[in-house]
Amino acid sequence: MKKTIIPFGPQHPVLPEPLVLDLILDDEKVIDAVPTIGYIHRGLEMMVERVEYTEMGFVVERICGICSFMHGMGYAVSLESIMNVEVPERAKWLRLIWAEISRVQSHLLWLGLGADAFGFENLFMHCWRMREEVLDIFEKTTGGRIIHSVNRIGGVKRDVSDSELAAILARLQELAKAFEETARIFASDPSIAHRLGGVGVLSAADALETAAVGPMARASGIRTDTRLYGANLYDQIEFEPVVETAGDCLARAVVRMREIPQSIDIVRQAIEKMPKGEGLPLENKPRGNPVGETFTRLEQPRGEVLYYVKANGTKYLERFRARTPTFANIPAMIKLVKGCDLADVPNIILTIDPCISCTER
Amino acid sequence: MDREPFLARVEGYHKGGWRLALINAASVLTADEAEQGAVDVTWAFARDAEFEHIRERIMPGDEVPSISPSFSAAFLYENEMRELFGLNVTGINVDLQGQLYKTSQKVPFSPSAIRARLEANAAAGIASATMPVAGAPAHGAAKPAAIAPAAAPAPAASKPGAAE
Structure with a gap:
């Protein structure tokens, strides 16, 4: 049969952001996929040439609207490391709390998008309704729902009172309880299992070979999590990374689902x-x-993010680089797409939780 | 760069169970004539909490061998280096032939492109970074740059199961 090339994206119902995959098909099977990114390449890394290092953190936050807090935190931690700045302990804890709340809202966002992609509109609305509550917490504590601008080099800008923290925890624990029902549906609904189970299986060996990170790797049985290495006070936290072994689309959804109550804990x-x-x-x-x-x-x-910062003693950095988790997971995604049915491509792409804004910077 | 020893070292990381964490390029901004057009390339590898790197200074015209035979995921970084920095990376397993990024400016991070931008900014009176000037102290000369893996100290010995 004649080979067909079908462009997937840049606009596609399952893609919140533009990405192009040229899918080379043999009948209904994908035999190759060629990625093209750059539709939202904003040249943020180039802005170190014109934005002083003290202000650059606000640019870095804008790499992505979902991971904005952790981008700002990563930038601040990098500069603190270079400049030997000791961050006050309460500020470190506040960062850790906001980072974990970010994880909750990001996973709720993704679970909703995933449900939308496989046609479960009701579940999508449930997840996003819960996410709104988390965004309310951000708005109340940082002043911003998406862009928080609360990180400073050397600490954080705002405190959260102890009574407010207790109220936030109570609210999150209520949310965790409400989420149990959503999680039960995700784990047991036959239509979800039919749509995601056994689809896009990434073996542990392939996950290592393709350098997958985060939930993508953990769903394939690899116990990897940068938080395990103890920095940023995580050495004082008791937790065990959520690991699934099936390696399929469902396992990737389940990992994120299980990480929500874990982050609340x-x-x-x-x-x-x-x-x-x-x-x-x-x-x-x-x-x-x-x-x-x-x-x-x-x-x-979405997994391990890496920042590289090079400073030369002036007020402008010489180089800033963010290697985001989606960038690291693209090789694994391409590997999964090869050999799958055309109809499964949307779910496979979505279950890496792609953040194209992060990838392109 | 010495191609064979470099590739052998990379393969050593592969066999040792390391993960390719990052390939990063950084144009060298210097007034030193001998270093004009140089790009520092760093290959970083992670194995749990361990984090190591190889650094090579690539001069104009130098060939950068692809490490994709050892680490297949390298292709994305290598295509990016080629498109954004203009490096001559050879032997990439997935050669995207300049189609990865859609940037309006070709090779926007090459040393010559950065120099041109900074000089244009200076001529237009736009506040921006400046190129080092010959005879003046080099940027950052007061303290030699050293790579310190931040935020990834060794796992706390007191916490069982902190590392794999």
Whole structure:
């Protein structure tokens, strides 16, 4: 049969952001896929040439509207590492709490998008309704629902009172309870199992070979999570990464689903362990201009993000680079698409939780 | 760069169970005539909490061998380096032939492109970074740059099961 090339994207019902895959088909089977990105390449890394390092964090936050807090945090941690700035303990805990709340809202967003993609509109609405509650928490504590601008080099801009933290935890725990029903549907609904089960199976060996990160790797049985390595106070948190072994689309959904209550529990632990009181220091401002290079690793909702920062002693950085988890997961996604049925391509692409804004910067 | 020892070292990481974490290019901004057009390329590998890298300075015209025979996922980074920095990466397993990014400016991060932008900014009075000037202290000369893996210290020994 004659080979056919079908462009998938840049506009497609399952894609919130533009991505193109030229799918080369043999009948209904995909035999190759060629990615093209760049539709939303904004040149944010180039902006280090014109934006001073003290302001660049606000640009970095705008890499992505879902991971914006953790992008800002990663930038701040990188500069703190170069400039040897010790961050006050309460600020570190607040960062950890906001990071985990980010994970909750990101996974709820993805579960909703996933449900929408496989035609479960009701589930989509449930997930997004719950996500709105998490965004309310962000709005109340940082002032912004999407872009928070709360990270500073050396700490955080705003405190959250102990009573407010207790109220947030209560609200999150209620949400975790409400989410149990949604999780039960995800795990047991036969139409979801039929649509996602056994589709797009990534073996553990392939996950390693393609350098997959985050839930993508954990759904294939690999116990990997940057939080395990203890930085940013995670050494004081008791948690075990969520690992599934099936490696299919359903396993990737289940990993994210199970990580939601886990992140809420991490928030609980953080609130219990953080120093209490009003007026505690939140920021140690850096002095002078940074000199040096650093790599920073964080566990974003989609997996390990890597920042490279090179500073030359002026107020402008020489190089800033963000290697986002979606960028790292694209080779795995292409591997999965090869050999699958055309009808399964949307779900396979969606279950890597692609963030194209992050990928292109 | 010495091609064979480099590829052998990369393969050593592959056999040792390391994951390709990042390939990063950074144009070298310097007033030193001998270094004009140079790009520093860093291949970073991770194995749990461990994080190591190889750094090579690539001069204009140098060939950068693809590491995709060892790490198949390298193709995305290598195509990116070629498109954004103009590096001559050879032997990529998935050669996207300049189709990865749709940028209006070709090779926007090459040393010459950065120099041109910064000089244009200076001529137009736009506040921006500046190129180092010959005879003046080099940017960052006061303290040699050293790579320190941030935010990834060794796992706390007191916490069982903190690392694989």
